[in-house]
Amino acid sequence: MKKTVIDIHNVSKVYNPDTIPVHAVNNVHLHFEQGEFTALVGPSGSGKTTLLNIIGGLDAPTQGSVIINGTDITHLSANALIRFRLHHIGFVFQSYNLVPVLTARENVEFIMLLQGVSKAGRERRVRELMAAVGLSDKMDVRPAQLSGGQQQRVAVARALASKPQFILADEPTANLDSHSAANLLDMMAQLNRDEGMTFIFSTHDARVIERAGRVITLVDGSIASDTARVETGV
Amino acid sequence: MRRPHTEFVNLNVFACLQIINSNHMLILIAWRNLWRHRTRSLVIIASVALGIWAGAFIVSLYYGMGNERVRIAIEQEVSHLQVHHPGFQDDHDVAFHFNRDSLAAVLRKVPGLRAFSQRLTAMGMLANAAGSNGVQINGIDPAAESDTRGLHGFVVAGAYFDAGRRHQILVGKKLADKMKLAPGAKVVLTFQDREQHITSGAFRIAGIYETANAPLDERNVYVRRDELGDLLGLPEQATEAAVLLHDDAQVPEAFAFLRSKLPELLVEDWQSVSPETALVMSSLDLSSFIIIGIILLALAFGIINTMLMAVLERTHEIGMLMAVGMTKGRLFGMVVLETAFLTLVGSPIGIALALLVNAWLSKTGIDLTAVAENVMKGFGYGAVIYPDLPEEKVWQILVIVCLTALLASVFPAWKALRMKPAEAIRR
Numbered sequence: 167m168k169k170t171v172i173d174i175h176n177v178s179k180v181y182n183p184d185t186i187p188v189h190a191v192n193n194v195h196l197h198f199e200q201g202e203f204t205a206l207v208g209p210s211g212s213g214k215t216t217l218l219n220i221i222g223g224l225d226a227p228t229q230g231s232v233i234i235n236g237t238d239i240t241h242l243s244a245n246a247l248i249r250f251r252l253h254h255i256g257f258v259f260q261s262y263n264l265v266p267v268l269t270a271r272e273n274v275e276f277i278m279l280l281q282g283v284s285k286a287g288r289e290r291r292v293r294e295l296m297a298a299v300g301l302s303d304k305m306d307v308r309p310a311q312l313s314g315g316q317q318q319r320v321a322v323a324r325a326l327a328s329k330p331q332f333i334l335a336d337e338p339t340a341n342l343d344s345h346s347a348a349n350l351l352d353m354m355a356q357l358n359r360d361e362g363m364t365f366i367f368s369t370h371d372a373r374v375i376e377r378a379g380r381v382i383t384l385v386d387g388s389i390a391s392d393t394a395r396v397e398t399g400v
Numbered sequence: 401m402r403r404p405h406t407e408f409v410n411l412n413v414f415a416c417l418q419i420i421n422s423n424h425m426l427i428l429i430a431w432r433n434l435w436r437h438r439t440r441s442l443v444i445i446a447s448v449a450l451g452i453w454a455g456a457f458i459v460s461l462y463y464g465m466g467n468e469r470v471r472i473a474i475e476q477e478v479s480h481l482q483v484h485h486p487g488f489q490d491d492h493d494v495a496f497h498f499n500r501d502s503l504a505a506v507l508r509k510v511p512g513l514r515a516f517s518q519r520l521t522a523m524g525m526l527a528n529a530a531g532s533n534g535v536q537i538n539g540i541d542p543a544a545e546s547d548t549r550g551l552h553g554f555v556v557a558g559a560y561f562d563a564g565r566r567h568q569i570l571v572g573k574k575l576a577d578k579m580k581l582a583p584g585a586k587v588v589l590t591f592q593d594r595e596q597h598i599t600s601g602a603f604r605i606a607g608i609y610e611t612a613n614a615p616l617d618e619r620n621v622y623v624r625r626d627e628l629g630d631l632l633g634l635p636e637q638a639t640e641a642a643v644l645l646h647d648d649a650q651v652p653e654a655f656a657f658l659r660s661k662l663p664e665l666l667v668e669d670w671q672s673v674s675p676e677t678a679l680v681m682s683s684l685d686l687s688s689f690i691i692i693g694i695i696l697l698a699l700a701f702g703i704i705n706t707m708l709m710a711v712l713e714r715t716h717e718i719g720m721l722m723a724v725g726m727t728k729g730r731l732f733g734m735v736v737l738e739t740a741f742l743t744l745v746g747s748p749i750g751i752a753l754a755l756l757v758n759a760w761l762s763k764t765g766i767d768l769t770a771v772a773e774n775v776m777k778g779f780g781y782g783a784v785i786y787p788d789l790p791e792e793k794v795w796q797i798l799v800i801v802c803l804t805a806l807l808a809s810v811f812p813a814w815k816a817l818r819m820k821p822a823e824a825i826r827r
């Protein structure tokens with residue numbers, strides 16, 4: 167039996183509760199197991215990103231709890247939450263979000279520096295990750311000199327640098343061409359297969375949905391369907 | 401065996417190295433962030449440099465003016481030390497006199513003595529056909545007065561006392577202009593003699609003098625001491641002795657010497673004789689730091705504006721940094737570090753500029769003759785100011801500028817801390 171990594175219990179999120187309430191997420195119950203490759207899908211405004219932000223502790227739910235490995239992150243202080251994210255969660259954003267003044271190598275190493283990893287440990291992991299994302303020859307290049315696909319690969323390497331328990335990816339292929347998107351998905355699928363890394367995507371990209379092992383459809387903030395597939399892209 | 405304090409130092413060094421190591425990426429990001437908007441950073445660096453230079457320049461100007469005022473007060477007005485009868489301080493009456501010869505014997509032995517002058521002074525009236533003016537009549541030995549105050553050097557019309565002529569008088573330029581006096585003109589001095597009888601003497605103007613202190617020039621006239629002594633009935637007496645030393649630093653020793661040798665007379669240093677000059681010196685720090693404060697206030701707002709702009713335009717990036725694990729303390733540190741770097745780059749430039757300008761101007765002086773000569777003289781200052789920048793003031797200004805910059809960075813850093821990661825990333 168696989169280990170449950172994330173347990174979402176009765177989570178709701180209401181924006182502007184005192185003026186014009188917007189119910190972004192309604193009474194969501196979910197749990198994710200180790201090694202899942204899940205796509206959160208739904209039309210724009212369905213609450214995908216909000217739910218992803220709540221799972222990642224970037225946003226607080228109006229009600230409910232998010233338990234990650236036994237820790238209810240909705241009760242953590244702001245700094246404790248930041249530290250929790252640093253050690254347990256990897257993020258990949260739609261617009262790459264690399265630190266523009268750091269090289270690809272430094273962007274990946276930065277997370278480990280925040281974790282206090284030794285110099286030797288950092289250097290070894292950076293080499294491994296950059297090789298894994300196929301950018302060993304671009305280590306000392308700044309993000310502005312990389313293509314969108316290459317930047318997103320660096321972002322994935324950065325997300326993996328802290329050895330998180332799962333990676334949250336918000337529309338990771340939205341700004342990529344078909345070729346780059348396919349390459350990125352191949353790479354993430356391989357990491358999922360080889361390292362048992364859990365991936366949760368918010369997406370409406372059919373290419374991602376096709377390869378997901380589980381597809382959760384959100385409509386108006388509620389779960390409309392939750393489908394597990396036998397055949398996955400992994 | 402190592403001593404405990406050595407171990408303590410080593411431990412601290414190790415701790416510092418660990419902190420630097422764990423935050424070196426933070427330092428790198430902060431440094432590189434500066435150069436994302438090169439022009440903007442250069443403007444702030446220039447502001448810091450100019451702030452330090454302006455602060456240092458103001459201080460050097462104030463100290464230059466203060467030094468000039470003290471130099472004029474000592475060399476042209478009151479000398480380093482003065483000796484009077486104790487009663488003279490309250491009532492400038494000729495009754496409060498002392499014997500010149502016995503005092504001269506003591507004055508010649510003053511440590512560090514450069515020159516001394518014994519004067520006989522009386523309050524009186526100077527009159528001519530055009531009108532009259534209240535004056536202090538100073539009976540002097542022309543040679544001693546030249547040695548002590550360089551009075552002969554201030555004559556701007558006519559001549560200093562001529563040994564072949566009697567009953568000559570020197571009047572100040574301001575008084576001469578007011579009463580339309582010219583060399584060769586005749587004036588009458590009226591005053592009370594030692595018996596309180598009104599007495600008068602006719603004098604002919606030998607010369608008109610002009611010092612850096614116009615108000616003093618207006619109320620002081622000079623005649624020969626012997627001639628005034630005859631009119632007052634005090635031929636061998638004096639009411640004031642002024643002592644000029646080779647060096648300001650010798651004042652305490654000379655003062656103590658005179659106090660011990662002349663217990664019956666009142667010995668005062670220049671700060672007691674001219675308290676307004678001492679006040680100028682003591683208020684230098686306060687007034688210069690008020691102006692520095694105003695300059696730094698402007699600098700602080702410049703830094704706040706720039707750093708706030710830098711933080712707000714990086715909202716998305718700051719949100720991402722918080723999302724991936726940068727704590728609020730590190731985020732705060734990053735913004736403060738950016739400001740610190742701006743200051744660290746600007747400060748040496750400002751200090752170098754301040755020292756260079758001061759080195760140049762302290763030699764050439766700032767000549768205000770064309771624009772403010774009368775104003776400066778009206779306040780007892782020379783028209784040429786030689787800025788003086790004490791070394792400790794440079795460091796004080798540097799510390800104040802750095803503190804101002806760091807304080808100014810707190811608000812932008814606090815704004816960064818207030819951001820919520822999810823909202824910041826959405827922007």
